[in-house]
Amino acid sequence: MKDVFKIGVIGCGDISTRNYVPNITSRFRNMEIYALCDLDRERAMALAAKHGIPHVLTLDEIYEDSEIDVILNLTNPQAHYDVNMRALRAGKHVYSEKPLGLTLQEASDIVRLAEEKNLYVGCAPDVFLGAGVQTCRKVIEDGVIGEVLSAKVANMYHGPENIHPAPDFFYRKGAGPMLDIGPYGISEMLYFMGPAVELCCYGGIGIPHRPVKDHFVDVEVNTNYNGIVKFANGKSASVNFSWDTWGAENGPCVQIYGTKGSLFLSDPDNYGEGSRVHVLLEEDLYGEDGKISRDKTSNSNAYKKEVPLLFESPAENRGLGLCEMIEAIREGRPARANGDFACHVTELLDGFNIAIATGKPYEIQTTFDMMERLPEDFIREME
Template sequence: MTRVSVGVIGCGNISAAYLKAAKAFPILDIAALADAVPAAAEARSAEFGVPARTVEDVLADPAIEVILNLTVPKAHVEVGLRAIAAGKHVHSEKPLGVALDEARRLLEAARTSGLRLGCAPDTFLGGAHQTARQCLDEGLIGRPVGGTAFFMCPGHERWHPNPGFYYLEGGGPMLDMGPYYVTDLVNLLGPVASVAGVATRTRAERVVSSEPLKGARLPVEIATHVTGVLTFASGAAVSMTMSFDVARHRHVPIELYGEAGTLIVPDPNYFGGRVEFASASEDWREVPTRHAYADGNHRILGLADMAQAIRTGRPHRASGDLAFHVLEVMQAFQTSSDTGASVPIASRPERPAPMPASLTTGELD
């Protein structure tokens, strides 16, 4: 199968994970690296042996079919629209946009142009989460009734080398970590019908404790503790909390309750982990992982799946429609908090197709 040529725009912290993972997928030809700061692209070029070029050159190159957009969240839509205008398919880092209206423009531009739009996260395609999906589809826990989803930490200023954007518009625990959880929940349970939430900001500024900016003070523009309930179209109700204000906790990442039992789903920021099941009559047991991509960081799997889909004509799984739905759900927490009312979710994406259990690493279908 003819490889798909990819140009990367954005060579920051996350780009190394993508470029390392790309080596496992023969369908991908990473042809060029670009960044608004040329030195960033040149550094990644030296590390991975991919040519560094200007953003303009990458967008103008007719041989490049897909733009992998790894810019900061506030630039996702702008760069995506430029790529679509240049006739390129786009796969973006999460979130799809920082506001629903701008994300809708990107989605509509791709549809009008007949181009593919994909978006991270793709961790829901990992072996552990696909095994959990199979458990639900086969009825292991019976009809889903509810669940919980938690990501809580003291804040990214403890470890990130440049954490300021996490506390500005487009950042925060919901838009940063929420995509992993909401996307996986939609993979497992289907689309969300409504959201009731509360969003709070505990501090007006943060002090960086990581290098090289240790001691710097960061303004906080966004809510840093967001909690509420997702009601799914299926009827299941899942309590969710995303926070940069919690020192420690003991909650598992995702727990799903059904009429016949309970399923523990591992951290959706990763591709693998332990899936566990228990029922009223059976104590906890591990469910063996049945799918590929559970053994490492495959953080380009969604793009590889889209590239394969471009060649075969099938839908891709980490789609723009799914990412738009996830963004609508996440923004509904703040809207619900501001209005004091539950917020209906208008979008209804198709539940992504499951990954075949027969695949091995590097294979896609």
């Protein structure tokens, strides 16, 4: 099998320009970008010129080009299904930005077609392969916090209008906190806790007629979610996402509670550098008399210990999941950021909205095989 896979990128917008294309062209040695394509051809031409990418192709050309091994789909979510399906029909492996499809049905169709064609399909977010999440997983596997009992995932702030220049679309169908930021925390939670079997959720639209910069937006999507997820292993987790709250953003986004201690991960959308992992252990809460100290438990933040990250990784490393998928193709094994996992994540995202709409628990149909940790020297070897 070839040493370097040729990638055809469809979609040359913000994340492509800011992250994927510079990252892939400068970091990963098992792939090279062979061609770019965008509905806006000039955008693709400018990006190709900046990074020395040899071809700018039309949509018809990029699917037909026999040099291309993998289509990297960086289009807007509404185009993901068509681009992913067309690439598979043309015999290419696919790696897609999230979500794999807009609904579970779309995501399942894509995975089924890939299976029929004996092709790989992978999907972002791949942040669970970054140093922060990998370090957490090792802490759990090493039994440092004992038996895992439950988890909490929280990402709550007052919406993206304070950080984005044109934020109206975040409140339209296809967005909202569950689809936009949910995939990060949800995929990390599943990577720690395993497949989910049921969820319930309450929430809704907190501020229907919302002041956004100098105007108002009529909000079309739920903006606050208070959910509980039950896993196949019988454990459970709480999930809180909101764009309605003030002052709730401080604190770790993912927390795992075990019999001997707790684990805290600071930022779900960060691959390494800047990602902080802490543990709080029962043994550190004993007083001099050898018993649990009430002074210490009431001030437990002071007794959290920072865990050094397992390996070096930049804060932004999108494309890592694609890099790992290429190694999986070469070795004939499942990729870590794989289609079954993406389908399961998509079903949970859907499920939270269905549970809010019906007021009833939602039973989850899909599952995935738990992926192993990334070898600690993987990123170094791939550079």
